[in-house]
Amino acid sequence: MYRTVLKQLIDENGLKQTWVAKKVGISAPALNLLAHGKTLPTLRTAQKIARLLNTTVETLWPLEDDDA
Template sequence: MKNTIKIERARHNLTQANLAEKIGVSRQSINAIEKGKFIPSTVLALKLAKLFNASVETLFLLEDDD
């Protein structure tokens, strides 16, 4: 599973810390998700998509091994 959070974050001029704050998770969670260390819950994915005016499908991409 890939995601484009880092890119969207750049487009929206947000740091990991302020994205985390807006979404209501810790900064380390954002970092870990960006780095592919774990996959967020659907609630988090929906919140991120909403914030970025994107779909969950464009933000998170299924891969063969998922």
Template sequence: MRCRLKEILEERGIKQKWLQERVGMSQSAINRLVNGKSSPLLEDAIRIAKVLELRVEDIWDIDE
């Protein structure tokens, strides 16, 4: 699974802290997701997508 979260945040000028506060996740959890070191739980992926006004699949590409 490829994560585009880092690219999206950079393109929009959004800080990880801003996302963390709106999604309600820890700083370390957001950092791991942004850096592609972990995959999100479905509920977390949905919350992040809603906050960013995107679809989950716009953020995480599933390799076929």
């Protein structure tokens, strides 16, 4: 499992995962896997999601050894 706050940010912004998936050009099941930390996105997809949520890739997927 990968550490991520994607699901939390989607929920906090009152968005639907299907809407986010469509906006960034991936399938809803693929976004669900990302949101639950079961897989990692490509860099381009991560950038699109971060931009859509007005945050950074590093915030969405912090490094495993980053305790900050």
